Amino acid sequence: xxxxxxxxxxxxxxxxxxxxxxxxxxxxxxxxxxxxxxxxxxxxxxxxxxxxxxxxxxxxxxxxxxxxxxxxxxxxxxxxxxxxxxxxxxxxxxxxxxxxxxxxxxxxxxxxxxxxxxxxxxxxxxxxxxxxxxxxxxxxxxxxxxxxxxxxxxxxxxxxxxxxxxxxxxxxxxxxxxxxxxxxxxxxxxxxxxxxxxxxxxxxxxxxxxxxxxxxxxxxxxxxxxxxxxxxxxxxxxxxxxxxxxxxxxxxxxxxxxxxxxxxxxx
Numbered sequence: 001x002x003x004x005x006x007x008x009x010x011x012x013x014x015x016x017x018x019x020x021x022x023x024x025x026x027x028x029x030x031x032x033x034x035x036x037x038x039x040x041x042x043x044x045x046x047x048x049x050x051x052x053x054x055x056x057x058x059x060x061x062x063x064x065x066x067x068x069x070x071x072x073x074x075x076x077x078x079x080x081x082x083x084x085x086x087x088x089x090x091x092x093x094x095x096x097x098x099x100x101x102x103x104x105x106x107x108x109x110x111x112x113x114x115x116x117x118x119x120x121x122x123x124x125x126x127x128x129x130x131x132x133x134x135x136x137x138x139x140x141x142x143x144x145x146x147x148x149x150x151x152x153x154x155x156x157x158x159x160x161x162x163x164x165x166x167x168x169x170x171x172x173x174x175x176x177x178x179x180x181x182x183x184x185x186x187x188x189x190x191x192x193x194x195x196x197x198x199x200x201x202x203x204x205x206x207x208x209x210x211x212x213x214x215x216x217x218x219x220x221x222x223x224x225x226x227x228x229x230x231x232x233x234x235x236x237x238x239x240x241x242x243x244x245x246x247x248x249x250x251x252x253x254x255x256x257x258x259x260x261x262x263x264x265x266x267x
Contacts, residue, residue: 076162
């Protein structure tokens with residue numbers, strides 16, 4: 001064997017080993033960690049409270065979260081919020097871990113920048129509260145979409161529709177069956193194929209309407225939303241999946257909210 005032939009032989013062997021190792025690493029690669037989400041809901045009585053919350057979120061809360069490494073925070077308001085008796089603001093916060101969620105209040109309390117920028121909200125008097133009530137929903141991402149995904153839409157942000165859905169299960173077992181329908185049954189994949197631009201899917205770990213799951217999809221406008229759901233309901237895969245005897249009677253109630261993003265929302 002010549003030196004040149006030996007070198008070529010050694011090169012081919014090394015490439016083969018690299019190929020085998022790479023495939024082994026990919027096959028045994030750890031899947032992305034499932035994120036946690038918090039949905040904070042501010043209930044407001046008037047435009048004054050709404051302005052106070054907007055100012056706090058934009059100038060104090062979101063900058064503090066950015067500094068803490070939470071780069072994308074969503075802020076949404078229901079369509080028709082201006083005329084509602086109970087005005088609301090929804091804040092979507094993604095966390096890498098439960099530890100990050102638990103430590104956030106302490107981090108905010110120790111931030112001088114947050115205290116200064118949010119003074120009006122943080123030091124509001126008992127007779128001028130910035131909201132009527134505030135609630136918090138804690139979720140963990142589905143295995144089918146373990147991390148938050150930003151919308152790929154490019155149209156006018158003000159016309160965009162974010163649809164937040166909550167599906168309640170009649171029992172814990174049937175609720176888990178619906179979650180399995182999204183993951184193993186690949187309802188998540190169907191939404192993706194049909195271009196629903198899902199931001200997140202989450203199992204509710206703590207909330208007022210358990211057991212339930214929640215997810216958020218995005219559309220350019222209301223007309224686009226109607227077209228997408230029409231395509232979904234007539235899709236052959238959905239017809240087959242929804243008729244599967246293993247996935248029956250797993251939703252006892254649902255809530256649908258049409259939201260639009262605040263101008264300062266990251267999502």
